[in-house]
Amino acid sequence: MAKKSWIAREEKRRELHEKYKEKRRRLKEEGRWVELQKLPRDSSPVRQNNRCPICGRDNGFIREFGVCRICFREMALEGRIPGVRKSSW
Template sequence: MAKKAWIARNEKRKRTVEKYAEKRRALKEAGDYEALQKLPRNASPTRVRNRCSITGRSRGYISRYGVSRIKFRELALQGKIPGVRKASW
């Protein structure tokens, strides 16, 4: 489980990205890079980290399912992810 502060910080970044998305798009189209630099650093979407929706783990994230590899395996073995089953050959 990730620290609560890390998860909260990432959520705050997501809100900041949403808040400035339209303004960033307009500045980029206009080519006004000086004004773009004056926006908050966390307004950039690349600052947001993909995290597991259950544990908050940042590494081993599977974007298609929105969970980490560990939780993905647990959920798949329990049969809670539709269409996923253990391979056997």
């Protein structure tokens, strides 16, 4: 389980990105780079990290399912992900 502060930090970055998204787009189109630099650093989409919503893990994140590999495996074995089953050959 990730630290609560890391999860909260990522949530804050997500909110800041949503708040400044339109302003950032407009400033980029107009080429006003000085004003763009004055926006909060965490409002940039590049600073965001994909985190598992269940455990907060950032490594081993599977984008297609939106969870980390460990939570994905547990959910798949429990049958909570439709169309996914354990392979064997």
